[in-house]
Amino acid sequence: xxxxxxxxxxxxxxVHKIGLDQLMDMVIDRLTSSIIRLENKQTIIPVRSGFKxxxxxxxxxxxxxxxxxxxGVYIKVVGYHPLSGQTYKLPTILSTQSLYSVDDGHLVALxxxxxxxxxxxxxxxxxxxxxxxxxxxxxxxxxxxxAQAVTQLHALSRIFPLTQVFLFDTNDxxxxxxxxxxxxxxxxxxxLQSGQVADWIDKIDILITATSVDIGEGPVFxxxxxxxxxxxxAIGSDFPGKFELPKSVLERAIVFPDFTEQAIVEGECQxxxxxxxxxxxxxxxxxxxxxxxxxxxxxxxxxxxWALEDIVTINVIYELAEKYGIGRQILLESISSDPRNPYQxxxx
Amino acid sequence: xxxxxxxxxxxxxxVHKIGLDQLMDMVIDRLTSSIIRLENKQTIIPVRSGFKxxxxxxxxxxxxxxxxxxxGVYIKVVGYHPLSGQTYKLPTILSTQSLYSVDDGHLVALxxxxxxxxxxxxxxxxxxxxxxxxxxxxxxxxxxxxAQAVTQLHALSRIFPLTQVFLFDTNDxxxxxxxxxxxxxxxxxxxLQSGQVADWIDKIDILITATSVDIGEGPVFxxxxxxxxxxxxAIGSDFPGKFELPKSVLERAIVFPDFTEQAIVEGECQxxxxxxxxxxxxxxxxxxxxxxxxxxxxxxxxxxxWALEDIVTINVIYELAEKYGIGRQILLESISSDPRNPYQxxxx
Numbered sequence: 001x002x003x004x005x006x007x008x009x010x011x012x013x014x015v016h017k018i019g020l021d022q023l024m025d026m027v028i029d030r031l032t033s034s035i036i037r038l039e040n041k042q043t044i045i046p047v048r049s050g051f052k053x054x055x056x057x058x059x060x061x062x063x064x065x066x067x068x069x070x071x072g073v074y075i076k077v078v079g080y081h082p083l084s085g086q087t088y089k090l091p092t093i094l095s096t097q098s099l100y101s102v103d104d105g106h107l108v109a110l111x112x113x114x115x116x117x118x119x120x121x122x123x124x125x126x127x128x129x130x131x132x133x134x135x136x137x138x139x140x141x142x143x144x145x146x147a148q149a150v151t152q153l154h155a156l157s158r159i160f161p162l163t164q165v166f167l168f169d170t171n172d173x174x175x176x177x178x179x180x181x182x183x184x185x186x187x188x189x190x191x192l193q194s195g196q197v198a199d200w201i202d203k204i205d206i207l208i209t210a211t212s213v214d215i216g217e218g219p220v221f222x223x224x225x226x227x228x229x230x231x232x233x234a235i236g237s238d239f240p241g242k243f244e245l246p247k248s249v250l251e252r253a254i255v256f257p258d259f260t261e262q263a264i265v266e267g268e269c270q271x272x273x274x275x276x277x278x279x280x281x282x283x284x285x286x287x288x289x290x291x292x293x294x295x296x297x298x299x300x301x302x303x304x305x306w307a308l309e310d311i312v313t314i315n316v317i318y319e320l321a322e323k324y325g326i327g328r329q330i331l332l333e334s335i336s337s338d339p340r341n342p343y344q345x346x347x348x
Numbered sequence: 349x350x351x352x353x354x355x356x357x358x359x360x361x362x363v364h365k366i367g368l369d370q371l372m373d374m375v376i377d378r379l380t381s382s383i384i385r386l387e388n389k390q391t392i393i394p395v396r397s398g399f400k401x402x403x404x405x406x407x408x409x410x411x412x413x414x415x416x417x418x419x420g421v422y423i424k425v426v427g428y429h430p431l432s433g434q435t436y437k438l439p440t441i442l443s444t445q446s447l448y449s450v451d452d453g454h455l456v457a458l459x460x461x462x463x464x465x466x467x468x469x470x471x472x473x474x475x476x477x478x479x480x481x482x483x484x485x486x487x488x489x490x491x492x493x494x495a496q497a498v499t500q501l502h503a504l505s506r507i508f509p510l511t512q513v514f515l516f517d518t519n520d521x522x523x524x525x526x527x528x529x530x531x532x533x534x535x536x537x538x539x540l541q542s543g544q545v546a547d548w549i550d551k552i553d554i555l556i557t558a559t560s561v562d563i564g565e566g567p568v569f570x571x572x573x574x575x576x577x578x579x580x581x582a583i584g585s586d587f588p589g590k591f592e593l594p595k596s597v598l599e600r601a602i603v604f605p606d607f608t609e610q611a612i613v614e615g616e617c618q619x620x621x622x623x624x625x626x627x628x629x630x631x632x633x634x635x636x637x638x639x640x641x642x643x644x645x646x647x648x649x650x651x652x653x654w655a656l657e658d659i660v661t662i663n664v665i666y667e668l669a670e671k672y673g674i675g676r677q678i679l680l681e682s683i684s685s686d687p688r689n690p691y692q693x694x695x696x
Contacts, residue, residue, distance in 0.1 A: 001438070005353055005676075005678055005680070007678045007679050007680055008679050008682040011682060012694050015694050016694075020691065044399060046397060049394060049413075051415045053417060053450060055418045056418055057451065059450055059452075061415075061421045061450070063411060063413060063423060067399045067401070070401070070403045070404055073399055073409045075425065077453075077455070079453010081451070085687070090452050091683055091687045094454050094455075094681045096680060096681065100409055100425065101427075102404060102407060103405065103429070103436065104427060104436055104442060105407065105409055105427010105428065105443070106427070106442050107425070107444045114681065114682050115682045119690075145688075147687060147688050147689060150688075150689055150691060174688060177686075177688070181688060181689040181691075184691050184694070185691075328353075328678070330353055330676070331355050331356050332355055332444055332460055333444065333460050334460040334462050335439055338525075339433070339441075339495060340522060340525070341495060342462060342463055342466035342467075342495045343463075343502075343533075345359075346359075346363050347532060
């Protein structure tokens, strides 16, 4: 009845043990098979909720629960503190995640969530792209070269024979430092090129938008010269009013949301009438042959973050920790042999 | 930037270090002073939410967040699995609690919550009773002799010169085992007597109802021969339709809810019109002299569990752990020196 607590150092040990590529492959495979095995309505994902405040500084702490019926309950807690960088030299996002047993409510595992969230967001794009983009896609465009772009490129490089990546970011430093940030990925045959989107958008098979564009400031590129077969993974929209894609592209494309209820509130689907929204990731992955023609059409994966992705990823990491004996086993819950005596565990 | 993880064994060490009485006294004192210092509207406590399911067995996992503005965010996660006892020989309730910094979202501390919840529920009754019952109250009645009764008696024994306790439980074994369950409290001068409520209710100053009466099956005693000055701590109501007190007692008494919004949904206040509900615990504790006449009247503390009580208790335990160097310090969150690279911490 112990809780496995996985520290940042334990995460590092797990990745060193199996390799970053293998971890990404495992999450892609497990998420795919979990979606296929998932029966409709088997996940319950309440709307996320949180505390917003402006004292002691601007901040938001959100909790994001999810359940796979009969399998497990998951809660991610995310803190956003946009001024943390200046004030404390800390990341603006700190995040942890917990897994609970539906047998008895026991806290099974606790770990960091930032790394896992980056991995799963990449894996989800890889899964959608594997069905919706041409298998020989070798040219990728990235708009927004921050943290998400690193794991998006990593995940897609595990599926496609990428040779060329075009980059754009409104921040020059972020655009130019991207190559140094992907060194650990050892994508040596990859040619990286920075420049205005209009200069390269006609040359790509897959596009990633992973910007932090402000509310109401989108889209982040113009609907000009897009290849007819382009597949777009739209990652950045995560708030009502925030969007990255031109409406004309969304209307022309088949748009696949990861989780429709959420995507219509905070994803690209905000712009679409219900009848113009395509099937969700569950439908796409469980009936892939139905969408084989989509590889020749314009398609969008509207990624807002689906709790199933988190549940799969925390389980993969937890199982690796168990397998390699990494992480601390802590008896957390006070358990008295007589449940009518809350003090009994003190003397047992 | 470490997280303090406090195991059940660490809790035991903390209690052995300072003593169970001193811990209860600390929680009573700190909760009192926290309420007094609390400005109105400074706590934000959303309605609790959770997952209910019947597979693999009947269960409920709830999360209960709370914030003291500018001070901290708290989340308790409680699992109720009524069949756990038979199936796994586990308690039906397993519970953990976490404290987050509002400076940066960091997970400050994680620990068991069952023990702390029992302590804080006792402390809240002690605080209400100290104002609403006569200071020389020496006779206590308990209806429902389970886990809550142990900490209720403990807390009240820290405030009142109790000499006589009358017990009733619909389960004979629970009633008769109560004396063995309070041995650790060393209340040697206390005389315990079991029997039908009607046989002793006219002899008591304070009454505790801490039953698990079923929905719609209340009240748990008849409105006959109650002393005019009786103070009642009603602990058991925690669900819509569940109540313990006769409506006539509630209508005659001044009823002080711990947290009005919750008490009108799941506490004794379900039975009252808004105009018949008295001031809340905050008002009672911050203006105690206003209620000095209440010691001669019939009063009810309608205790449903207020997140401030939890936040105070987790802070007391966390501070004791820090003071005595108890608990494990774990670097949980992955922090990359470049926030634009989620993989950087792997090589740092």
